Amino acid sequence: MAPAIEAGVGIPFGAEEPAVAVKIDARSRLLIYFSVLLALLLSSLDQTVVATALPRIVTDLQGADRYVWVVTAYMLCSTVTIPIYGKLSDVYGRKVMLLIAVGLFTAGSSLSGLSQSMDQLIGFRALQGLGAGGFYPLAISVVGDLFNPRERGKYQGAIGAVAGLSFLIGPFVGGWFTEHISWHWIFYVNIPLALLTLLAVALLLPNRRLEAARARDLDYMGVVCFTAGVIPLLIGLTAKSEINSSTLQPYSWSDVNVWGPMVAGAFLLLLFAFVESRAKQAIVPIDLFKKRNYALSLMMTFLVGLGAYVGVIFMPRFFQTVHHISATWSGYYILPALVGMMAGAIVGGVLISRIGRYKWLLSGSLTLLILGSYLMTHLSVGTADWTIWAWLLPIGLGIGPMITAGTVIVQSLVPSHRIGAASGSLTLFNQIGAVMGLAIVGTVFSSIYDNQLPHSLAARGIPSDLIMALDKLSGVLQGVGNGQPLLHSVLPPSAWPLIPQITSGANDAFSQALARSFFVTLIAGSVAFLLSLALRDSHLQGGPEATEETALAE
Numbered sequence: 009m010a011p012a013i014e015a016g017v018g019i020p021f022g023a024e025e026p027a028v029a030v031k032i033d034a035r036s037r038l039l040i041y042f043s044v045l046l047a048l049l050l051s052s053l054d055q056t057v058v059a060t061a062l063p064r065i066v067t068d069l070q071g072a073d074r075y076v077w078v079v080t081a082y083m084l085c086s087t088v089t090i091p092i093y094g095k096l097s098d099v100y101g102r103k104v105m106l107l108i109a110v111g112l113f114t115a116g117s118s119l120s121g122l123s124q125s126m127d128q129l130i131g132f133r134a135l136q137g138l139g140a141g142g143f144y145p146l147a148i149s150v151v152g153d154l155f156n157p158r159e160r161g162k163y164q165g166a167i168g169a170v171a172g173l174s175f176l177i178g179p180f181v182g183g184w185f186t187e188h189i190s191w192h193w194i195f196y197v198n199i200p201l202a203l204l205t206l207l208a209v210a211l212l213l214p215n216r217r218l219e220a221a222r223a224r225d226l227d228y229m230g231v232v233c234f235t236a237g238v239i240p241l242l243i244g245l246t247a248k249s250e251i252n253s254s255t256l257q258p259y260s261w262s263d264v265n266v267w268g269p270m271v272a273g274a275f276l277l278l279l280f281a282f283v284e285s286r287a288k289q290a291i292v293p294i295d296l297f298k299k300r301n302y303a304l305s306l307m308m309t310f311l312v313g314l315g316a317y318v319g320v321i322f323m324p325r326f327f328q329t330v331h332h333i334s335a336t337w338s339g340y341y342i343l344p345a346l347v348g349m350m351a352g353a354i355v356g357g358v359l360i361s362r363i364g365r366y367k368w369l370l371s372g373s374l375t376l377l378i379l380g381s382y383l384m385t386h387l388s389v390g391t392a393d394w395t396i397w398a399w400l401l402p403i404g405l406g407i408g409p410m411i412t413a414g415t416v417i418v419q420s421l422v423p424s425h426r427i428g429a430a431s432g433s434l435t436l437f438n439q440i441g442a443v444m445g446l447a448i449v450g451t452v453f454s455s456i457y458d459n460q461l462p463h464s465l466a467a468r469g470i471p472s473d474l475i476m477a478l479d480k481l482s483g484v485l486q487g488v489g490n491g492q493p494l495l496h497s498v499l500p501p502s503a504w505p506l507i508p509q510i511t512s513g514a515n516d517a518f519s520q521a522l523a524r525s526f527f528v529t530l531i532a533g534s535v536a537f538l539l540s541l542a543l544r545d546s547h548l549q550g551g552p553e554a555t556e557e558t559a560l561a562e
Contacts, residue, residue, distance in 0.1 A: 037155075039208070039212050040150065040154060040212045040213050041150075043208030043212055043213065044106075044146075044147045044150045044213075045167065046201065046204065046205050046208065047106065047109075047143055047147065047209070048144060049173065050110075050198060051140045052170055052173075052174035053177070054113075054136070054140070055082075055178070056178025056179060056182065056339075057181050057197075058078075058194060059079075059182070060179045061183070061185070061186040065078070066078070066126070069123070069126045069129060077126075077130050078130055078133055079133075081130045081133045082134065083242065084137065085135075085137030085138045086138070086141035086439075087440070087443075088238050088239065089137075089138055089142060090141045090142075090144075090436045091145075091292050091429070091432035091436050092141075092234075092291055093105050093428075094291070094428040094429050094430070094435070095429045096428075097142075097428040098426060098427070098428035102146055102213065102428070103209060103213045106142065107206065107209055109141070109143055110139060110205050110209065111206065112135060112138045112139030113136055113140055113143075114139070115135060115139075116132050116134075116137070117136060117195045118196070119132040121192045121193070121194075121196045122192070144435050145428070145432040145435045146428075148167060148415050148431045148435075151163050152415075153424070157416065157420040157548040158360075158361055160357075160415070161358065161359070161360030161366075161412055161413075162354075162357045162360075163357070164412045165356060165357020165411075166353075168354075168411030168415075169354050169408075172347070172349045175339065175346045176340075176343070176346055227283070229287070230280060230284050230290060230292070231291060233276055233279050234277070234291065236276045237274070237277035237279070238277070240270070241270055241274065242273075242443055243269045243273075244265075244266050244269035244270035245270065245446070247259055247263075280292075281294065291429065291432070292432070292433050292436070293426065296426070296430060299421050300542075300543075301421055302417070302418055302421045304542055304543055305414050305417040305434070305543075306414075306418070306434060307437075307536075308414065308540060309410065309441065310438065310441035311532045311533070311536040312377070312441070312533070313437070313438040313439070313440070314445035314528070315381070315445060315530075315532030315536075316377075316407045316442075316445070316532075319342060319384070319400055320342060320345065321446060321449075323341070323342045323345075323400070323522075324338040324341065324342060326518070326522055327341045327342075329515065329518055330389055330518055331393070341397075344400045344401040344404060345400040345403050347401075347404060348402065348404020348408065349407050349408045350404075350408065351404075352405045352407060352408020354412075355409075356373065356408055356412045356413060357416075360413060365546070365547055366543075366546075366548070367543045367544075367546075368545070369409055370540045370543070371537060374410070375406070377406025377407060377529070377533040377537075378530060378533045378534055380405075381526045381527075381530040381533055383398075383402075384529070385527060387522060387523035387526070388519050388523065403529070406533065410536075414438075416548070418434050420546070420548055445528065448528055449525050452521075452524065452527075456521040457518065457521035460516075460517040460520050460521060461514065462475050465478060465509075465514075467513065468509040468510070469509055470509060470510060470513060474499075474503060474506070478510060495507050495510065
């Protein structure tokens with residue numbers, strides 16, 4: 009068992025002492041680090057595996073009408089708990105909170121595999137999410153404890169690469185278990201890994217309590233306001249991405265199912281910000297935003313999260329719909345973006361550790377993100393696969409260093425007893441940015457597709473009276489297969505010979521809509537680049553302890 013770590017209890021709240029690397033032997037430090045990586049891989053892999061198997065699951069459980077809630081329930085619970093885990097780990101220790109997170113995730117996985125109905129699956133996925141929300145903020149917090157500010161870069165880089173690795177192997181694992189055994193086993197396979205993680209954390213990770221706080225001092229009102237605000241906000245954003253079953257069109261921003269929850273959530277989050285500004289033990293410390301580089305890093309993380317997932321989420325759909333690639337293989341067609349992201353995170357982390365600075369590395373990587381997203385705005389039906397891969401690579405290379413640098417910057421600017429809360433805030437901003445990005449890109453895509461579809465159909469020689477009827481089916485035409493079964497059922501037999509031209513026109517519109525959607529990434533990346541220029545080019549301390557100036561310079 010690793011030797012005990014000296015606890016930092018007794019630190020008065022608000023005392024800004026330097027962030028100190030934990031004094032522990034090198035072997036134990038690396039074993040702890042790899043156990044944390046295993047926990048993070050467990051969570052990341054689960055999401056990609058489930059995404060691949062979900063169509064079969066929904067079919068077996070006869071729950072197509074609640075398809076989205078299998079993902080939404082997980083996302084809501086994981087997002088809500090992110091800052092809570094971060095803050096509580098400062099108070100009760102990383103070990104205790106990580107054991108709780110892995111335990112909840114394991115219980116949720118076991119029960120999800122036993123699900124016999126959609127309601128059961130949704131509930132158990134929510135339980136999984138309650139555990140999964142702690143994995144990333146706790147993982148990067150443990151790295152912040154184990155290594156000094158300058159060392160953290162190379163170790164945080166590997167953590168950033170775990171997400172890319174899960175995208176690589178997740179579709180294969182999910183597809184293989186679903187096709188050859190049963191979808192139930194995509195959840196059972198988590199259990200051995202989870203038990204190994206629990207054992208490693210229990211034996212290797214000492215419990216380091218960093219902040220002296222009693223249970224009655226914790227920010228319960230903040231937790232309530234945050235939960236009450238985030239849930240309706242995410243429900244509204246998720247609803248914006250759904251198809252209205254009565255109109256077969258995506259919900260509009262003016263629909264009460266979208267703006268109603270969002271307005272309520274925004275109001276409650278404003279109340280949350282007010283509560284946090286007065287809380288003694290805030291779960292999202294508002295005072296840290298006074299540090300220039302801290303605030304800029306969170307804003308950049310939000311923007312990269314908002315713009316970065318267009319390629320990861322929408323490009324597999326493009327390959328399935330337009331290039332007719334299978335669902336399993338379509339995930340591998342974005343391999344250049346994933347490899348670029350992994351390489352960028354690892355190499356960026358190593359460079360930060362070597363040179364001790366991050367500003368110009370960030371600015372340079374964001375330039376690659378801008379370049380890649382600009383190239384993707386030229387996407388068309390006829391764009392060759394190898395050309396798309398060449399365009400996706402700089403997008404991945406642009407995202408990767410931000411994953412590493414954002415964490416390094418934030419953790420270098422706070423004292424050790426606030427690393428958990430700061431890491432939770434960083435993860436939260438990335439998560440909210442990703443959800444908002446999906447809603448915004450979905451809106452941009454649907455709007456452009458609806459406007460472009462009549463022109464694309466006309467260019468393919470479709471009669472104007474038929475175009476008017478097809479325009480009402482735009483939500484179906486943009487799906488995989490272009491809604492051909494529905495077209496055969498609603499069109500008269502005399503119009504069936506036109507179906508190939510209809511699908512070609514729909515794919516033309518799809519390509520143009522997706523190409524213009526990359527302007528979201530281009531704009532978000534450009535704003536993030538400008539913010540990177542405003543960063544102070546601080547030098548990360550490289551000794552065993554960070555000096556007080558490192559934590560307080562901003």
